[in-house]
Amino acid sequence: GENVEQHPSTLSVQEGDSAVIKCTYSDSASNYFPWYKQELGKRPQLIIDIRSNVGEKKDQRIAVTLNKTAKHFSLHITETQPEDSAVYFCAASMTSGSRLTFGEGTQLTVNP
Amino acid sequence: DADVTQTPRNRITKTGKRIMLECSQTKGHDRMYWYRQDPGLGLRLIYYSFDVKDINKGEISDGYSVSRQAQAKFSLSLESAIPNQTALYFCATSDQGWTGYVRDTQYFGPGTRLTVL
Numbered sequence A: 001g002e003n004v005e006q007h008p009s010t011l012s013v014q015e016g017d018s019a020v021i022k023c024t025y026s027d028s029a030s031n032y033f034p035w036y037k038q039e040l041g042k043r044p045q046l047i048i049d050i051r052s053n054v055g056e057k058k059d060q061r062i063a064v065t066l067n068k069t070a071k072h073f074s075l076h077i078t079e080t081q082p083e084d085s086a087v088y089f090c091a092a093s094m095t096s097g098s099r100l101t102f103g104e105g106t107q108l109t110v111n112p
Numbered sequence B: 001d002a003d004v005t006q007t008p009r010n011r012i013t014k015t016g017k018r019i020m021l022e023c024s025q026t027k028g029h030d031r032m033y034w035y036r037q038d039p040g041l042g043l044r045l046i047y048y049s050f051d052v053k054d055i056n057k058g059e060i061s062d063g064y065s066v067s068r069q070a071q072a073k074f075s076l077s078l079e080s081a082i083p084n085q086t087a088l089y090f091c092a093t094s095d096q097g098w099t100g101y102v103r104d105t106q107y108f109g110p111g112t113r114l115t116v117l
Helices: none
Strands: A004-007 A010-014 A019-025 A032-038 A045-051 A056-059 A062-067 A072-077 A086-092 A106-111 B004-007 B010-013 B019-025 B031-038 B042-051 B054-057 B065-070 B073-078 B087-094 B112-116
Touching: A004 A086, A010 A019, A019 A086, A019 A106, A032 A062, A045 A056, A045 A062, A072 A086, B004 B087, B010 B019, B019 B031, B019 B087, B019 B112, B031 B073, B042 B065, B042 B073, B054 B065, B073 B087
Parallel strands: A010 A106, B010 B112
Antiparallel strands: A004 A019, A019 A072, A032 A045, A032 A086, A056 A062, A062 A072, A086 A106, B004 B019, B019 B073, B031 B042, B031 B087, B042 B054, B065 B073, B087 B112
16 A cells, blocks of 8 residues: 655744655555644644646645655745644545545744 | 534543544535544544445554444444554545546544543
8 A cells, every 4th residue: 555754753943944844655656645734732734735747836835846756745835934833744645546645744843 | 624523522431441433524525534643653544435335444444443324424433442542533524526536635523532541
C-alpha cells in the first residue's frame, strides 16, 4: 500500500519568515495530495490540495508543489503569522479510491 | 464543521468493556471513514464505507468493528477495549463525486477522546 513520509516533525520559525514542509510518497498511482491543518484541540481541516495534472497551486500565502517524477510534494507558507502555528498533515490517495494515507504530521510553531 | 458530529466527545472506560463511538453527518455524503490519531503517528485509517452496504478494513482494523446504519450514520465499536486503544478518534466524510471528476476532500468530525484504563 501507499506510504507517506513527512519532514520535519517539528519546525520553528520567526513571524514573517517562510516555512516549508516536505512529503514523499511511494505509490506512483497516487494522484491526489491534500494538506490538512490541525489546531490544538481541533479537527483537521483541508487548507490546500493538488492533483497530479498540475505542478503547483497557490492560495494567498500558501502554496503546494508536486514533483511526480521524484514522488514528493511540499507545502510552502510565506509571511508566517502566529495563527499559522498548528500541526500540518500531508496525505496521498488514488482519486477513485478516496483512501487517504497521511504523513506523521509537522508541528509548526511561529514565534512572534 | 458542524455537519459532522461525533458522540461522545470524551470517554473513559476500563479494560474489557465494550464501547461504541457514533458519527452522524448532514452533508449528504456517501463515504464515511474512521481514523485513529496518536501522537507522532498521524491519522491512521481503521474502517471506511462507500455506501450503506459497503464496509472495508483500513490499515489498523484489528480490535475494531463498524456499522453503517444509514447513509448518515457510521458507528465504531471496540468489543473489548484495551489500554493501547487509548487515542483520539475521528470520523470523516467525503462526496462520491461528479461524473469524470471525483471529489476527494474529507471533512472531519470534532473527534472523540477515548481513554482505556
